[in-house]
Amino acid sequence: MTYKKLADGRLQPSSVLRENKQLIEQADRCAYCGATGVKLQWEHILPLSRGGSDTVDNLVLACAPCNLAKGALQPLEWYAQRGLDHKEIPRLVMGKLLKQVLEAHRQQGTLEASEYPVGEGLHLWNVCQVIGSRQR
Numbered sequence: 001m002t003y004k005k006l007a008d009g010r011l012q013p014s015s016v017l018r019e020n021k022q023l024i025e026q027a028d029r030c031a032y033c034g035a036t037g038v039k040l041q042w043e044h045i046l047p048l049s050r051g052g053s054d055t056v057d058n059l060v061l062a063c064a065p066c067n068l069a070k071g072a073l074q075p076l077e078w079y080a081q082r083g084l085d086h087k088e089i090p091r092l093v094m095g096k097l098l099k100q101v102l103e104a105h106r107q108q109g110t111l112e113a114s115e116y117p118v119g120e121g122l123h124l125w126n127v128c129q130v131i132g133s134r135q136r
């Protein structure tokens with residue numbers, strides 16, 4: 001497709017380079033602090049030691065300092081420990097976290113349990129208890 005556009009002269013090589021550059025730039029950014037130009041590591045959103053999975057749903061690219069500092073904490077704990085609001089957690093991380101939390105609830109059949117009354121909305125901390133309870 002891109003090659004055909006190039007061959008037809010509808011797409012200039014410079015714009016292809018620009019698109020590639022954007023892709024590389026996004027892949028070259030720490031999912032937590034947004035640092036660029038640093039070596040990135042695959043980081044488990046829910047630590048393996050806490051029952052996190054080794055799938056792409058549980059992985060983001062993070063810089064070494066973030067990966068090291070986060071350690072065996074899940075994102076809510078890590079942000080709370082640093083005095084940051086959970087709203088500071090980047091959307092990419094939060095999206096993957098919530099997807100897994102909901103999946104864990106689904107597997108345990110606790111998605112509609114009375115501890116999580118629908119009328120009161122989903123309280124993030126309560127909902128995320130499912131992660132810790134998997135280990136006990």
Ligand SMILES: [Zn+2]
Nearest residue numbers: 030033063066
């Ligand atoms: Zn970072």
